[in-house]
Structure formats: C-alpha cells, structure tokens
Amino acid sequence: MSNTTSLLTLAETVATLTKAIASHLKETNHEEPNFTTSSTEIPSTKEYENIRVQLNTAANDLLHLVNGPKAEFRDFFTKHYEMAAWQVALEFDYFGIVPIEGSITLKELASKAGMDEDRTMHVMRFLATQRVFKELQSTNQDELIFEHSAASVTIAREPLLKDVFLMQADEMFRAASSTSDSIRQSPFEITAEGCPFAVRHGERAYTWYEKHPAHAARFARAMAGVTLLHATTSELHEEFPWGSLPAGTVVDTGGGSGYVSFSLAKKFPHLNFIIQDISPIMLAQGKSLWIGDFESRVKFQEHNYFNPNPVTDATAFFSRQITHNLTDADVVRFFSAFVPALEVNKPGTPLLINDTVIPEPGEKTVYEEHDLRQVDLAMWIVFNSKQRTEREFRKLLTRADARLKLVKIHSKGRMGLLEIHLDQGAESVSAK
C-alpha cells in the first residue's frame, strides 16, 4: 500500500473485494457466513482464499489508519489478558459443556466446569465480545443464559482444535513471556538449550514433553488439529505426484502420530509407511488411528532423527514441520543423517521436506507475510529456531553435504514442499 492511499480509496477496495467474495459464494452455492451455529463453512477454493487475503490487507490497513496508533496499541498491549480468558475457557472445557443445541445457565456452566460463577461470567462475557458464545436475553436478571455461536461451536464440534488452542494458551503462552529473559541469558549466541521455552519450563520442548505425558499426547493431537486449520494435507496430496512413486515405503521422519501419512495412505493405496519419532508417546497416539486395513500398511519406529536413518529400501523419505523446529546447526545434522540412507537406497529416492518456505520481504502481501512471520516467532520461542527462505535451505543443504541437491520446489509458502536428491555421481563434500 502506498503511504498516501486515501481512506476512501481503501474503503472502495474493501467494497470491491467484498462484492467479489459475495459473488464467489453465490457461484459456488455457499450461503453467506453468519454468527449462528448453523453458519456454513467458508469455501476452501484458491479463488476465495486469494480474495480473502487481499480483503484482509485492505481492511486491516483501513482500520490501522482510522484507529490510529494509540487506540491500536492500547488494544494490542492487553491481548495477553484475552489469552488468559481463553486459557480458562479451554482448560475448564466451556466449549464442551455448553450444549451444541439449546442453551445453558451460567450457574450450570460454572458448576459443570468446577469453578465459581463470577469468574465464569467474566470469561463468557468477554468471549461474547469476540462473537465466541452468545449471551441470550433473560427475563430474570440473576439468571444469565449462554449458547454457542458459529465460532464457539467450531471448537465444540472438533475437539482437536481445542488441543491446538489450549497448547498455545498453556505451555506456549507461558514460554513466550520468557523471550527477553532468554536473550539476557545468552545475548549473542542462539542455542536450542537457551530458547524461551527452555528458560520458562527448564527443559527443551521435546524433553519436557517426555516428562509430561498428558501434554505430549495433547501436542500430538494438536499437530493433527493444525492440519484442520491451515497446514492442510490436501495441498500436500496435490503438490507432489505421490501416485507416480514406485510402490513401496514412505518413511515419515519426526512423524508424530503419523496423522499426515495416514491422509496419504487413504489416497495412495500403493504406498506403505514407516512413522519414525523419538517419542513413544507421540507414536502411541498413532496406533489408534491406523486401524483396520491400514494397520498392515504402517510400522512405528522409535528413531532419533539426528542418527543415520536406518531404512535402506524406502520409496521416499518425508518430513513435515521438522526443520522449522531446529537451529541452523541442527538442520545440518538433520539433513546429514539422511545421507547414509540415500547412499544405499535406490538412486533418485527423494527426500521431501514439507515445511514453510518463507518469502523474501515484499514478495507477498503484508497480511500473508504477517501470518508467516507469526509462525516464525513461534519457532523462535519454542525452539530458538525459525522459518527459512529458499536461499537459506539451499545453504544448509550444501553445509550438510554438497551432493544434496534441491531439485524442485513443488510449492512455497506456509506448507512448502522441497524435493531433494542425493547426487550420487558427485563427490561427498560437507562444509559443516
């Protein structure tokens, strides 16, 4: 946006894009969204997404200008209190307690949640200002009544989303508050051990999860839940020609419960899977997923991804949302650990890295870049890690082994897909 764009020009852009949204909804036979529990989901088409992104950029700029910095900052710097209200609503399961059909009195909600009515009322009335739950008119002023809204019922209907949000409002919210402390402890050196999560919780994330099995199980479910939000698996199905891989085994390294591979298994019956993870708790979450005919198509393998990969007959190696958990030095170790396996697997066996490929500044709209940089901050706080550009990936591959070639970028953005091959004709040179 130019620095001198007028308010009216922005408002006209907003109107034009809103009309485009309304037409798209009509053309695709979608009803317009509303705030009630019967509101339908917005379309997941690329066209809708494209207009939605542009609309957010224009509407946000309009509001930034109209509100002015003081009003915006007053709102922004109280967001942690909002997160506190969410922490309570999720932890005490308001979303599950309020019935999907009908309503509930505050008294009954508080009693089922196991807490007092007064604080329950504070939380519910705050959330209602975000159009999350709705307070109904009551004839008795002493009897407050609430029902679900379109937003709150989304969480009630999909418990995995509760896991995603509670993980954020619980251990990640606490970790984020220690970010400056972590820099004070190590102002110039970035180490995995010194990340804000470790400063706050006393251990690196995955070590901490091993000692907190209930949180670890929730984290594994949250990872599955994330695929319902933005890290959808449908793009992954389309952006790589899985169908043309020779029948065989895909190795999913750091696969957690194997939720992502499971979605591939449903679509590509010629592929079997080995889910590798260091955590038996994460792997155990997968055993309840891969049932019936799928049980014979999966193996769960405890494996530390910094050790040489033991599979010598894979049709492909795959890894999703792992490199952005790792510091640069650890990404180099991670890539290096595939080399011995790629040397003995069939030439051309792909290593597929499914992770964010962050754009250079200005390549995307401010709205999209903000979204990606938000995840970048999350990776910093939880791991002292980051999202990487294509250039950064190439450098780290070369540092791991000059024979590791990025042969194709199937997609960029939040869930990019990098295809890497080991050039077996070339000499092994690593520059760690």
Ligand SMILES: C[S@@+](CC[C@H](N)C(=O)[O-])C[C@H]1O[C@@H](n2cnc3c(N)ncnc32)[C@H](O)[C@@H]1O
């Ligand atoms: C962010 S989750 C990603 C899970 C899955 N790939 C997905 O996209 O849903 C990271 C996973 O890496 C696993 N992990 C962490 N350190 C590991 C290590 N050293 N070796 C193998 N797996 C590890 C964790 O247990 C967790 O399941």
